[in-house]
Amino acid sequence: MTLRKSLVAALAALTPFVATSAIAASLTVGFSQIGSESGWRAAETSVSKSEAQKRNITLKIADAQQKQENQIKAIRSFVAQGVDAIFLAPVVATGWDAVLNEAKDAKIPVILLDRDIETANKSLYLTAVTSDSVHEGVVAGEWLAKNVGSKPCNVVELQGTVGASVATNRKKGFDEAIAKYSNIKMIRSQTGDFTRAKGKEVTESFLKAENGGKNICALYAHNDDMAVGAIQAIKEAGLKPGKDILVVSIDAVPDIFKAFMSGEANATVELTPNMAGPAFDALIAFKEKGTVPPKWIQTDSKLYTPTDDPQKIYDSKKGLGY
Ligand code: AHR
Numbered sequence: 001m002t003l004r005k006s007l008v009a010a011l012a013a014l015t016p017f018v019a020t021s022a023i024a025a026s027l028t029v030g031f032s033q034i035g036s037e038s039g040w041r042a043a044e045t046s047v048s049k050s051e052a053q054k055r056n057i058t059l060k061i062a063d064a065q066q067k068q069e070n071q072i073k074a075i076r077s078f079v080a081q082g083v084d085a086i087f088l089a090p091v092v093a094t095g096w097d098a099v100l101n102e103a104k105d106a107k108i109p110v111i112l113l114d115r116d117i118e119t120a121n122k123s124l125y126l127t128a129v130t131s132d133s134v135h136e137g138v139v140a141g142e143w144l145a146k147n148v149g150s151k152p153c154n155v156v157e158l159q160g161t162v163g164a165s166v167a168t169n170r171k172k173g174f175d176e177a178i179a180k181y182s183n184i185k186m187i188r189s190q191t192g193d194f195t196r197a198k199g200k201e202v203t204e205s206f207l208k209a210e211n212g213g214k215n216i217c218a219l220y221a222h223n224d225d226m227a228v229g230a231i232q233a234i235k236e237a238g239l240k241p242g243k244d245i246l247v248v249s250i251d252a253v254p255d256i257f258k259a260f261m262s263g264e265a266n267a268t269v270e271l272t273p274n275m276a277g278p279a280f281d282a283l284i285a286f287k288e289k290g291t292v293p294p295k296w297i298q299t300d301s302k303l304y305t306p307t308d309d310p311q312k313i314y315d316s317k318k319g320l321g322y
Contacts, residue, residue, distance in 0.1 A: 024280070025056035030078030031087040031113075031276075032062050032071045036054050037161075037194045038225040039253040039322040044089070044114065048276035055280055066160045066161070068092055072099045079106045085283050087276065088125075092163035093118045100124035111283065113275040116165040126292040129275045133166045136269045136301045137173020140248045143267045143303060144218055145177060145181045147246065153217035156206045157189035158199050158230060160222035167191070170222045170250060187215070192226040197320040199226025203233035213239045218246040224256040224268055231264050231303045242266055252304055253322050256314025260306040263305045273320060 029052065036042050045061065052059035061081070062074035068091050078086050079102055090096060096117045103110050104124055112128035120231055144155070155178070160167030171189070177222040188206050192199040199221060207213040213234060219226035219241075227249035234241040241247050242264040249256065252270035259265035282293035304313065 021284060021288060024077055024284050026079055027084045027283070027287065028058040028060065029085045029087055029280075029283070030060045030062065030074070030081070030083040032064060032078070032089065034064055034071075034089050034091045035066045036063070037066060038196075038223050038251070039255060040225070040251040040271060041194075042222060043253070043273035043317075043320045044322040045272045048087075051274065051277040051280055055284070057280060059276075061195050064091060066091060068095060071095075075099045075103060075110075076308075079103055079108060082106075083108060084287070085126075087113050087279060089113045089275075090115050090117050091161065093165040093168070094163065096264055097121060098126065107285065111279045111285065113279060114166070114271070118165075122295060126286065127279070129279045129282075129297045129299065130165075131271055131299045131301050133169035134173040134176075136250050136271070137170040137175070137302060138177045139173075139269045139303050140170075140220055140250065140267065141174040141177025143305075144220070144246065144248055145178060145184060147266070148184065148217065150183055151217070153184045154187045154210070154215055155184060155218045155220055156203075156210070156216055156222040157186060158192035158202055158219070159189060160194045160226075162190065162193075167194075167222055173221055186197070192221070192224050192229070194225060196225045196229035200233045201229075201230030202226075203230035204237075205286040206236045207233060207239075213237050213245060216245050218248065221247070221249040222259060224249045224251040224253045224265075227265060227268075228255050228259065235264075236241040240264075252302075252313070252317075254314050254317045255322075257304075257310040257317070258309040260304075263306070263316075265306075267303060267305045270300070270304060272299045275299065 064070035080142040192202045231241040247265040248267040250269045252268045256268045285291040
């Protein structure tokens with residue numbers, strides 16, 4: 001083997017396998033992204049760009065600023081531009097049939113990223129790359145049950161965006177899990193829109209209504225950003241988050257690992273920001289060989305607690321665009 005060839009072989013062994021091809025390099029994908037409500041969302045946008053780059057795919061991102069009407073406009077614009085595929089992170093679950101029929105008529109495959117839609121016509125999208133968000137809620141609820149044991153525990157909940165599949169499902173899963181434990185009671189539940197600011201504001205109102213927080217044993221937030229806002233509110237109320245009030249949430253963003261390190265948060269369920277990578281691979285196989293992907297490409301939901309080397313995880317995540 002020549003020196004050049006062995007260098008190429010060594011580099012190939014170091015580089016993680018990424019499906020790339022002449023077809024990939026000719027693809028233009030339009031991505032209707034929700035906005036930038038959370039650290040997780042920022043990372044998803046950033047990872048989507050780098051996954052497109054790895055495969056030489058042209059990615060056009062439209063930021064909908066949390067509005068379904070903007071997403072519908074963006075999809076229509078992608079159809080008019082004749083893109084090769086559309087990625088959609090649907091802000092809410094309902095109301096997509098008409099616009100997705102337009103994409104279908106134009107023979108443009110649609111792939112759902114990170115959230116689901118409600119439709120009777122599953123042929124409106126090629127596949128959905130999402131986690132099992134009911135399971136995420138179950139994991140959070142089971143963690144809480146295990147950690148409070150038989151002690152009575154009043155829980156307050158910060159829900160995600162109203163009408164979003166992940167908010168509905170994370171609530172459902174958590175409610176199902178704690179229903180098995182008569183000592184755990186959900187006493188307040190309200191949307192915090194997946195943002196830090198709203199998470200803090202709603203938690204302040206929960207604390208006021210619940211004897212300055214003394215009636216609350218745990219806070220469950222549908223994402224880490226709301227949990228970080230809640231932690232601030234709990235501290236300002238003179239209580240210790242992570243001790244006086246347990247904090248469990250979802251996403252595994254770097255800031256929650258910082259909160260683990262200072263003892264202010266107790267558990268998180270990871271949602272990978274890499275939804276686009278598996279979506280690109282499914283799309284390439286579909287375009288190249290006509291391979292129809294499964295209707296659901298499920299991503300992992302791993303539980304992390306402060307015993308999982310938070311510094312190491314923080315370091316591994318902080319460059320990902322969170
Ligand atoms: O749809 C995924 C959710 O959207 C994330 O958990 C949350 O942080 C984001 O805003």
